[in-house]
Amino acid sequence: MATFETAVKENRKKRPIVQPEVDKEENIFSAKGLNLWYGNDQALKNIDLDIKKNGVTAIIGPSGCGKSTFLKTLNRMVELVPIVKISGSIDYHGVNIFDPSVNLVELRSSVGMVFQKPNPFPKSIYDNVAFGPRVQGIRKKAQLKELVEKSLRNAGLWDEVKDRLGESALGLSGGQQQRLCIARCMAVQPEVILMDEPTSALDPKSTLKVEELIQDLKKDYSIVIVTHNMQQAARISDKTAFFLNGEVVEYDETDTIFSNPSDKRTEDYITGRFG
Numbered sequence: 001m002a003t004f005e006t007a008v009k010e011n012r013k014k015r016p017i018v019q020p021e022v023d024k025e026e027n028i029f030s031a032k033g034l035n036l037w038y039g040n041d042q043a044l045k046n047i048d049l050d051i052k053k054n055g056v057t058a059i060i061g062p063s064g065c066g067k068s069t070f071l072k073t074l075n076r077m078v079e080l081v082p083i084v085k086i087s088g089s090i091d092y093h094g095v096n097i098f099d100p101s102v103n104l105v106e107l108r109s110s111v112g113m114v115f116q117k118p119n120p121f122p123k124s125i126y127d128n129v130a131f132g133p134r135v136q137g138i139r140k141k142a143q144l145k146e147l148v149e150k151s152l153r154n155a156g157l158w159d160e161v162k163d164r165l166g167e168s169a170l171g172l173s174g175g176q177q178q179r180l181c182i183a184r185c186m187a188v189q190p191e192v193i194l195m196d197e198p199t200s201a202l203d204p205k206s207t208l209k210v211e212e213l214i215q216d217l218k219k220d221y222s223i224v225i226v227t228h229n230m231q232q233a234a235r236i237s238d239k240t241a242f243f244l245n246g247e248v249v250e251y252d253e254t255d256t257i258f259s260n261p262s263d264k265r266t267e268d269y270i271t272g273r274f275g
């Protein structure tokens with residue numbers, strides 16, 4: 001049986017994700033007729049959605065409407081659940097991510113993910129950030145050091161941790177841990193960052209810091225964020241998709257969704273009539 005390392009190496013030989021000839025596209029993802037089932041239960045229904053490059057796209061909607069499922073479909077993490085079945089397509093750099101030739105390791109490096117609860121490894125701050133690059137085969141100390149510093153700086157955490165890089169990441173505050181997880185995600189140099197309610201476990205001050213960070217990062221990354229917090233979606237996103245019962249009810253500029261939605265269900269949701 002192949003070891004993890006040989007599997008990673010084999011996988012690298014597959015089709016490269018980034019194809020310069022289609023790199024100029026304005027949309028980073030284009031989902032078409034996307035359906036997803038957990039066993040017999042359909043969680044995503046005929047989703048057509050284009051996600052803007054270098055912007056923040058918010059996914060909102062009531063509990064259980066399929067927000068996280070859609071997010072995890074974008075880097076095929078959802079398929080870690082064995083009962084999942086999918087039909088339809090999601091184009092990324094002109095390639096359907098479900099095509100058998102797609103290199104999953106590369107896809108998941110290019111499309112990183114930050115979760116609701118900060119989940120640093122029980123390792124040092126340095127080793128958390130260096131983990132991904134090491135898995136990618138980077139061994140040179142100087143190169144690793146540079147990547148770690150750059151990622152921590154980009155996550156706005158460097159000044160707070162530069163003198164304690166060898167200490168356990170678990171000793172950081174919740175807000176710092178979440179920014180560390182964002183740094184860990186950036187260390188593998190993704191171009192998309194998926195965020196699943198990244199501030200719901202944080203206090204208001206840490207939430208503000210992460211929101212400022214997202215605003216800062218969007219010039220270099222495409223960010224898709226699931227949030228229950230409507231003010232947050234309104235504050236930080238460029239476009240917003242409203243999901244209901246596994247369908248996209250409305251998708252538009254965030255200002256339009258919050259000031260002049262075209263569907264009554266969107267209006268009812270954003271004005272707190274249900275959810």
Ligand SMILES: Nc1ncnc2c1ncn2[C@@H]1O[C@H](COP(=O)(O)OP(=O)(O)OP(=O)(O)O)[C@@H](O)[C@H]1O
Nearest residue numbers: 038041043061062063064065066067068069070081
């Ligand atoms: N691992 C799983 N196995 C079976 N069903 C699942 C699984 N994960 C999610 N579901 C179901 O899929 C549907 C969509 O769930 P999902 O978590 O995507 O919704 P959500 O909008 O993100 O909800 P929340 O806001 O509560 O996190 C729900 O009916 C849920 O029960």
